[in-house]
Amino acid sequence: MELRGVLDPDLARALIGGLSPGGDGGRSSTGSVPGGWLVALAAVTVLRLVVAACSGLSPDEAYYWVWSRALAPGYLDHPPMVAVWIRAGCALFGDTALGVRLLAPVSAALGTLLLMLAARDLAIGPPEGGAAGGTAGRMVRAGLLLNATLALGVGAVTMTPDTPLLFFITLALWAIGRLFATGQGAWWLVAGAALGLACDSKYTALLPGAGLALWLLGSRAGRAWLRTPWPWCAGLLAVLLFLPVIGWNAAHHWASFVKQGGRTGDWRPARAVQFLGELAGGQVGLATPLVAPFLAGGLWRAVRCARVQARAALLACWSVLPAVVFVQHALGDRVQANWPVLLYPGLAIAAASLAWRLWRAAVAVGFALSLLVYVQATLAPLALSPHLDITLRQMAGWPALARAADGLAGETAGGDGFIAADEYGLASELALALPGRRVIGIEPRWALFDLPRAPAGGPANSQGNFQESFQENFQGIFLCSVRRLRDLDRGPFARMVPVGVLTRGRGGVAAERYAVFRVTLAPGAGARTALLP
Numbered sequence: 001m002e003l004r005g006v007l008d009p010d011l012a013r014a015l016i017g018g019l020s021p022g023g024d025g026g027r028s029s030t031g032s033v034p035g036g037w038l039v040a041l042a043a044v045t046v047l048r049l050v051v052a053a054c055s056g057l058s059p060d061e062a063y064y065w066v067w068s069r070a071l072a073p074g075y076l077d078h079p080p081m082v083a084v085w086i087r088a089g090c091a092l093f094g095d096t097a098l099g100v101r102l103l104a105p106v107s108a109a110l111g112t113l114l115l116m117l118a119a120r121d122l123a124i125g126p127p128e129g130g131a132a133g134g135t136a137g138r139m140v141r142a143g144l145l146l147n148a149t150l151a152l153g154v155g156a157v158t159m160t161p162d163t164p165l166l167f168f169i170t171l172a173l174w175a176i177g178r179l180f181a182t183g184q185g186a187w188w189l190v191a192g193a194a195l196g197l198a199c200d201s202k203y204t205a206l207l208p209g210a211g212l213a214l215w216l217l218g219s220r221a222g223r224a225w226l227r228t229p230w231p232w233c234a235g236l237l238a239v240l241l242f243l244p245v246i247g248w249n250a251a252h253h254w255a256s257f258v259k260q261g262g263r264t265g266d267w268r269p270a271r272a273v274q275f276l277g278e279l280a281g282g283q284v285g286l287a288t289p290l291v292a293p294f295l296a297g298g299l300w301r302a303v304r305c306a307r308v309q310a311r312a313a314l315l316a317c318w319s320v321l322p323a324v325v326f327v328q329h330a331l332g333d334r335v336q337a338n339w340p341v342l343l344y345p346g347l348a349i350a351a352a353s354l355a356w357r358l359w360r361a362a363v364a365v366g367f368a369l370s371l372l373v374y375v376q377a378t379l380a381p382l383a384l385s386p387h388l389d390i391t392l393r394q395m396a397g398w399p400a401l402a403r404a405a406d407g408l409a410g411e412t413a414g415g416d417g418f419i420a421a422d423e424y425g426l427a428s429e430l431a432l433a434l435p436g437r438r439v440i441g442i443e444p445r446w447a448l449f450d451l452p453r454a455p456a457g458g459p460a461n462s463q464g465n466f467q468e469s470f471q472e473n474f475q476g477i478f479l480c481s482v483r484r485l486r487d488l489d490r491g492p493f494a495r496m497v498p499v500g501v502l503t504r505g506r507g508g509v510a511a512e513r514y515a516v517f518r519v520t521l522a523p524g525a526g527a528r529t530a531l532l533p
Helices: 009-019 035-054 059-069 081-093 097-101 103-121 134-147 150-155 162-182 187-199 203-218 220-225 230-251 255-261 269-287 291-305 310-330 339-351 359-378 390-395 398-409 424-433 444-448 466-473 482-487
Strands: 418-421 439-442 475-481 493-506 509-521 529-532
Touching: 035 097, 035 103, 035 134, 035 359, 059 081, 059 097, 059 424, 081 097, 081 103, 081 162, 097 103, 103 134, 103 150, 103 162, 103 339, 134 150, 134 291, 134 339, 134 359, 150 162, 150 269, 150 339, 150 359, 162 187, 162 203, 162 310, 162 339, 187 203, 187 230, 203 220, 203 230, 203 310, 203 339, 220 310, 230 255, 269 291, 269 310, 269 339, 291 310, 291 339, 291 359, 310 339, 359 390, 390 509, 398 418, 398 424, 398 475, 398 493, 398 509, 418 424, 424 439, 424 475, 424 529, 444 529, 475 482, 475 493, 482 509
Parallel strands: 418 439, 418 475
Antiparallel strands: 439 529, 475 509, 493 509
């Protein structure tokens, strides 16, 4: 086998022993995605597109849509990739649910194909438990196990930063698989670009990247690659792609890095058992109860085989280091259930070598749970409370609430009254649903956006006739969740008059109640507000 750019004979032998298809198990990297699976994947993708178009947007998705209308190299909560993807989808299908979510089902389909090819190239040893259907069987198992998780099943019909993150993480694994299969160093550049784009999606992408660096330093094959320029160039490429995010943070007092990085130093051992239990329970829920043992088993097998197989060592480093970080964080604070999802593609590849008889049942249960969520999100046959039904709590009733608020705002300031909210998700939902109405977000985070400030805070004319003009132009209504009334900040308003309560819900089941006030913005309020698109 020819290794391009490698001149040192000892180095060549190390690379061949560690990375070539025959170097750690004699496997061939031949194999293509079975045609029947392509048909099934296309059908699932069409279903996901329908669900994405027909279910309501969550407040976070509406918030990311606002990002897409004010594109920037960074935001307080996350890097900008989710906004770029939404902007692309809305360019094709407008400011609709399908436009916002278009690239979620598409990237899930493309990512599944990449994962299956990566499973071919990164397969660990002979399959356990007897015959496993050979290379094609591993490829199909990896794709099915990942798609059977609720993390991907729900993530493929919604748009969050995890959506592009999972795609670029899978792209990186595919490129690394090609590196192992061919020994050609140029694949490092693809892996580096994918990891850089993953970091542009969510900061947690740094963790598998650190795991890859650990493999380079800690394994014979990895150290051999460090004697070539390829991994160094890959790292430089990843940093260059991440530089705009660093630049945005530097220009905004490191706001996003401080918000996300400030969580790392928490230490509350008295609640560690609770947090660790929530971490484990969240993964069982998102991976589904029967798929979760497969992912855990895949990690265990990768660790067991790490000493004798370079592929296994890489998958172990790729997964173990982030897992340790999440466990460490759980010793002091709650780990959100979706954070470890970036480990699922690598774990699905490792789990594909486990020919446990229950894998078909695990996949069937996982798909059934996702289908149940799809049906409830679109048809809502079950009248569940918002505590049990996340589709009701997050997605239901927003258009009706927006219409009711628009009617009340139309009775203010000669029909030109604004609508204001101090919850970013609520304000974003109203802005998305009411393009013809001025919607004002009142929260410090809006100061980091390149959005117009709500006009307030100065004399209206040279004659000093301030109050009359002010009340005429800066009147509207303000919505606040009833749950938040106790902590309501009245500072942005010169006047607040209670109007009543609006309820958001579905089928007679309330998801949230909002107190409504007729308000006048106070002078100086513009510094803490934004006029949403």
